[in-house]
Amino acid sequence: xxxYFINHFQLRYRIYASYMAAGIxxxxxxxxxxxxxxxxxxxxxxxxxxxxxxxIDLLLTAQVADxxxxxxxxxxxxxxxxADQVTSIYGNLIQxxxxxxxxxxxxxxxILATIKQHLVNYHATFLQVKQQRDLQQKxxxxxxxxxxxxxxxxxxxxxxxxxxxxxxxxxxKPILSSLxxxxxxVFRYLDSLDASYIITAKNSLSSxxxxxxxxxxxxxxxxxxVDQAIYKLHLYEQSFTQGVQRTRGYLYLINVVMAxxxxxIHYQSKKFSTLITEQMRKKEQAIHAGMRExxxxxxxxxxCLLIILITFTYGIGKSIAMPITxxxxxxxxxxxxxxxxxxxxxxxxxxxxxxAHAAAAFRDKNTQTERLLEESMQLTQQLExxxxxxxxxxDELEQFxxxxxxxxKSPLVTSMGFIGIIRKLADQGQYEQAIxxxxxxxxxxxxxxxxxxxxxxxxxxGRIDLDxxxxxxxxxxxxxxxxxxEQMRRVGFHWVIKPDLPSIYGNESRIRQLFENILSNAIKYxxxxxxxxxxxxxxxxxxxxxxxxCQDNGPGIESAFHQKIFGLFYRLDTKQEGxxxxxxxxxxxxxxxxxxIWVESSSGAGATFWLKxxxxxxxxxxxxxxxxxxxxxxxxx
Amino acid sequence: xxxxxxxxLLIEDSDxxxxxxxxxxxxxxxxxxxxxxxxxxAAMRYIESIRHLKAPxxxxxxxxxxxxxxxxxxxxSVIKSDSLLVKMPVVVFTTSAAKKDIRRAMNNHxxxxxxxxxxxxxxxxxxxxxxxxxxxNMHPSVLAE
Numbered sequence: 001x002x003x004y005f006i007n008h009f010q011l012r013y014r015i016y017a018s019y020m021a022a023g024i025x026x027x028x029x030x031x032x033x034x035x036x037x038x039x040x041x042x043x044x045x046x047x048x049x050x051x052x053x054x055x056i057d058l059l060l061t062a063q064v065a066d067x068x069x070x071x072x073x074x075x076x077x078x079x080x081x082x083a084d085q086v087t088s089i090y091g092n093l094i095q096x097x098x099x100x101x102x103x104x105x106x107x108x109x110x111i112l113a114t115i116k117q118h119l120v121n122y123h124a125t126f127l128q129v130k131q132q133r134d135l136q137q138k139x140x141x142x143x144x145x146x147x148x149x150x151x152x153x154x155x156x157x158x159x160x161x162x163x164x165x166x167x168x169x170x171x172x173k174p175i176l177s178s179l180x181x182x183x184x185x186v187f188r189y190l191d192s193l194d195a196s197y198i199i200t201a202k203n204s205l206s207s208x209x210x211x212x213x214x215x216x217x218x219x220x221x222x223x224x225x226v227d228q229a230i231y232k233l234h235l236y237e238q239s240f241t242q243g244v245q246r247t248r249g250y251l252y253l254i255n256v257v258m259a260x261x262x263x264x265i266h267y268q269s270k271k272f273s274t275l276i277t278e279q280m281r282k283k284e285q286a287i288h289a290g291m292r293e294x295x296x297x298x299x300x301x302x303x304c305l306l307i308i309l310i311t312f313t314y315g316i317g318k319s320i321a322m323p324i325t326x327x328x329x330x331x332x333x334x335x336x337x338x339x340x341x342x343x344x345x346x347x348x349x350x351x352x353x354x355x356a357h358a359a360a361a362f363r364d365k366n367t368q369t370e371r372l373l374e375e376s377m378q379l380t381q382q383l384e385x386x387x388x389x390x391x392x393x394x395d396e397l398e399q400f401x402x403x404x405x406x407x408x409k410s411p412l413v414t415s416m417g418f419i420g421i422i423r424k425l426a427d428q429g430q431y432e433q434a435i436x437x438x439x440x441x442x443x444x445x446x447x448x449x450x451x452x453x454x455x456x457x458x459x460x461x462g463r464i465d466l467d468x469x470x471x472x473x474x475x476x477x478x479x480x481x482x483x484x485x486e487q488m489r490r491v492g493f494h495w496v497i498k499p500d501l502p503s504i505y506g507n508e509s510r511i512r513q514l515f516e517n518i519l520s521n522a523i524k525y526x527x528x529x530x531x532x533x534x535x536x537x538x539x540x541x542x543x544x545x546x547x548x549x550c551q552d553n554g555p556g557i558e559s560a561f562h563q564k565i566f567g568l569f570y571r572l573d574t575k576q577e578g579x580x581x582x583x584x585x586x587x588x589x590x591x592x593x594x595x596x597i598w599v600e601s602s603s604g605a606g607a608t609f610w611l612k613x614x615x616x617x618x619x620x621x622x623x624x625x626x627x628x629x630x631x632x633x634x635x636x637x
Numbered sequence: 638x639x640x641x642x643x644x645x646l647l648i649e650d651s652d653x654x655x656x657x658x659x660x661x662x663x664x665x666x667x668x669x670x671x672x673x674x675x676x677x678x679a680a681m682r683y684i685e686s687i688r689h690l691k692a693p694x695x696x697x698x699x700x701x702x703x704x705x706x707x708x709x710x711x712x713x714s715v716i717k718s719d720s721l722l723v724k725m726p727v728v729v730f731t732t733s734a735a736k737k738d739i740r741r742a743m744n745n746h747x748x749x750x751x752x753x754x755x756x757x758x759x760x761x762x763x764x765x766x767x768x769x770x771x772x773x774n775m776h777p778s779v780l781a782e
Contacts, residue, residue, distance in 0.1 A: 402735055406703055409732040410651060413753045413760070417657035420757040424664075440653055561706060572705050573676075 001311075005319035010350035018316040025309040029302050036294040043287040050280045053108065054273060056100055060115065061269045063093050068262045071126055075133070075254050076193075083130060090123050107275060115268045122261035125253050132250035139243045140190060147236035148183050154229035155179065158215075161225065175211045178204045186240050193251065198244055205237055323352045330359050339367040400568060407451055407569045407580075411444040418444070447579075451569075454581040458568070461510060461585065462592045470616060471508050473501035473548070477537060480515055484523075493523050494534035501539050502546045505616040506593045514589045517582040518550050518609055524576050526554030526606075541615070545595070548611040557601040565599065644695040646725075647673045648680045648712065650704045654753070658699065658730075661764040669696075669768070677707025684715055684722065694725050697771050700747075702731040702738055710741050717746040726771055730763075 005014055067089045074082035097116045101109055159172050185201035188194070212233065216226045326344040333341035341363055346356045418440045425434035477497045488495060504511070519535065526533040531553055540547045557565065557572070564570050566587045569580035583597075590597040594614050601607035645662065649655040655673050662669055672695065674680045687694065698716070702709035709729060716722045726748040731738070734752045742750050749770075754763050 402733075402737070405735075406732050409753075409755065410654070410703075412755050413732055414651065414653040414657070416755050416757055417760040418653070420760055421657065421660055423757060424761075440656075444653060558706075569703075570705070 001315040002318045002322065005315060006323060007347050009319075010348050011320060011352055012350065014316050014319055018313050021309055021312045021316075025305045028305055029298075032298050032301055036291075036298055039290060039294060040287075043283065043290070046283055047280070050276055050283070053100075054276050056096070057269050057273045057276065059096070060093065060272075061266065063089055063096075064119075064262060064265045064269070067093070067122075068258070071129075071254065071258060075129065075250070078133065078137070086123075086126055090119065090126075093119055108272065111268055111272045111275065115265050115272075118261045118264045118268065122258055122265065125258045125261065129250040129253045129258070132246055132253065136243055136246040136250070139239060139246060140186075143239040144186070144236070144243055147232060147239050148179065150232045151179055151229060151236050152176065154225055154232055158225050158229065171211055171215060175208050178208045178211075182208070182236075182240075186243070189244065190247065193247065201240070205233070208233060320352075324355075327352070327355050327359060331362070334359060334362045334366055337366055337370065339363060339370045341366075403568045404455060408448060411448040411451070414444040415441045451579055454579045458581060458585055458588060461588045466507070468505055468507050470503050470505055471511055472503045473511075473539070474499065476508070476512060477501070477515060480512065480519065484516075484519060487523065491523060492532060493526070494532055495519070496534060496536040498536070498538035501537070501548070502541075502613075503616065504546065504593075504613045506613075510589045510592065514586050514611075517586050521582055522550070522552045522554070524578070525573065526552045528553045544615050546613045546615060548613065550609040550611070551606060552608075553606040556603045556605045557599060557607050558603050559601075562599050562601070566597070643669045643697075644693070645669050645671050646683075646695040646698040647671050648677075648698065648704065648709070649673065649701045649730075650676050651701070654701070657760055658764060661761040662768070664761075665765050666768055677704040677709075677712060680704070680712045681707055681715065684712070684719070687722065688719060691721075694722060696725075696774070697767075698725055698727045699730045699767070700727055702729060702733055702742075710738075710745060713742060713745045713747055726774055728767055728771070730767070 009017070067086055070082045070085040070089065073079060074086060094116065097112050097119070101112050101116075155172055155176055159169055159176075182201045182204045185197040185204065189197035189201065209230070212226055212230050216223055216230070323344060323346055330341050330343055341359070343356055343359050343363065346353045418437050422434040422437045422441075425431070425437065474497070481495060481497070484495075487493075522533070522535040526535070528534075534553055536549075536551045538549055538551075540549070561572055565572060566583045567580075568584045570584075571578060571580040586597055590611060595612040597609060597611050599607055599609050647655060647658055649658065652675075655675070659671055659673070662671055672683070674683055686692065700709050700713060704712070709731065713727055713729070716725065716727055723746075728749040728751060729738075729742045729747045730751050730753060732753045739750050749767070751763060751767065754760055
């Protein structure tokens with residue numbers, strides 16, 4: 001994925017993509033949360049509806065109870081206001097039910113319709129009760145009283161007509177009280193609706209019947225009146241029985257029919273509430289389940305989206321960071337001056353590819369710098385070498401000037417000093433002695449002259465006589481032998497030259513001078529009376545040069561002086577003639593020929609001077625052959 | 638002043654210079670005995686012998702710098718690193734006037750550095766001055782006698 005991003009999208013699009021992915025994921029999560037919350041809000045609405053419905057139910061129940069209470073009050077008390085209350089509550093209830101009927105679910109609607117139906121029945125019954133009650137009232141208040149009064153009047157008439165018969169009178173009086181008792185009991189019954197009062201009243205009435213019937217058994221003048229009274233009494237009985245029946249009728253209506261209706265309403269409302277509770281419970285379960293599901297989904301989707309986002313973002317981030325990290329590493333290497341730092345491949349053209357180009361430019365620069373540095377290093381080395389060379393030659397010059405000034409001053413001091421002595425001696429009149437001292441002055445000035453000549457000779461080496469050629473050392477030394485043979489014979493010196501000495505490339509006169517110096521030194525300083533003084537010259541080939549040794553059997557040289565003896569004007573032995581220039585010249589000649597000279601010796605064991613000559617290159621020899629063929633040197637051996 | 642003969646060590650390779658020094662010393666002071674050593678090797682041997690034999694230390698030393706074998710600087714450093722000989726005054730008496738030589742001699746604790754004069758009478762007066770200057774320098778071993 002990372003490589004895909006690197007290969008197909010520019011840096012900035014990768015960054016945009018990562019932000020967009022994050023935005024989309026956040027938006028998706030927000031949307032999902034919104035949906036879930038919306039659902040929850042819907043559930044809450046349902047709950048509110050249910051709550052409202054249960055409230056209606058409660059209200060309904062309360063009002064039904066109220067209406068029943070008012071009905072009972074009316075029934076027992078007979079207040080008109082209670083009846084009005086019942087009607088008004090009924091109106092309210094019907095209105096409320098109608099209102100709720102308009103917007104409710106079918107089940108509730110059905111229940112409400114049932115309730116309404118029952119309520120209507122209830123009210124109809126109530127109206128019937130009211131009618132019954134009115135009739136009863138009318139019966140009791142009019143007929144019953146009329147009958148009672150009529151019976152009473154007849155009885156009183158009897159009493160008045162039956163004056164002769166005290167016994168009859170005595171019989172009639174309790175009848176009156178019994179009649180009163182009946183009336184009282186009937187009203188008591190109507191008040192309390194207690195059936196015992198009716199029984200009592202009936203008993204009293206039957207006793208009155210009995211009494212009256214007893215009177216009529218006898219022959220009686222008042223028989224018609226008694227019959228009339230009995231008739232009226234029957235009417236009376238009939239009216240109160242009717243009143244009781246009516247009372248019982250509406251009581252039945254109230255206690256059975258209306259109570260049943262009320263109970264039915266109550267039952268329906270209970271059903272209603274059960275229904276609501278049931279629905280609410282169902283709803284609650286549904287909400288629970290739904291919420292859980294929604295939460296699970298939210299969680300799952302959220303997690304999935306986050307994982308996708310993280311993967312995506314990681315991929316993008318890596319695709320940005322990876323090339324940059326690689327380039328950083330490259331730049332780090334480049335800043336350390338590396339000219340072969342690896343620049344990572346980058347396929348798309350964007351900011352990072354710019355960086356890669358910059359790195360490439362940097363690398364080129366480094367390569368250039370490295371090359372320049374190398375050149376400058378070489379130059380510096382050359383400069384250092386030149387400087388060292390210059391310093392060395394400067395030191396040499398300084399040493400030369402120092403030595404020369406000392407050695408030139410020395411004869412001056414001598415001659416001036418002796419001139420002073422001569423003057424002093426002359427003043428004292430010792431002329432002979434003074435003249436003797438003059439020789440000293442002459443000698444020292446002569447020596448000065450010699451020194452100057454030697455110095456000139458030394459300075460010529462390497463400056464004049466620059467022409468070099470192949471020199472056969474055997475030849476050269478042979479010539480030297482012949483020119484010094486007389487001197488050698490005189491001091492008894494042997495000069496042994498090993499055959500097969502090499503040819504070297506050099507300036508002939510300087511090489512000759514070199515060997516002359518070595519030879520004259522040997523003659524001067526080698527005193528070996530036992531074996532006879534001798535100098536042996538031979539050659540050894542060593543690597544790319546020739547080593548020529550000049551071995552004497554003299555007193556040897558202490559190692560402390562092995563370096564010093566090659567110094568200008570340095571003399572180990574001042575007794576012998578000489579200016580101390582010979583070995584200095586030898587050294588300079590050897591240097592001029594690209595070689596060297598040094599001494600190996602220990603005190604008392606003779607000294608060996610080693611001369612190192614480079615082996616002539618083929619080219620030199622070839623040139624030499626060419627020149628020899630032209631006849632410059634005809635005999636090389 | 639004692640009448641004891643004083644030893645003066647003259648380390649000088651040039652015979653002519655030695656002759657000049659001897660001439661002027663003997664002319665100025667008869668009581669000074671000059672021990673002349675002609676090269677560095679001889680000087681070293683002499684110093685060794687004084688060390689081993691515990692011989693009396695010379696009163697004064699005139700030291701030339703340009704000497705065969707060992708040069709004056711080497712001899713000076715040997716003298717000045719010896720516990721006995723260090724007490725002997727060493728006057729460097731040389732043709733050199735090079736700063737390099739003066740510095741090296743002073744670093745080696747030379748008591749004096751005199752350049753040999755180039756003038757008909759000045760060699761003698763230089764010798765006189767040196768002798769006068771060190772006239773009262775008495776080595777303890779000399780004083781003891």
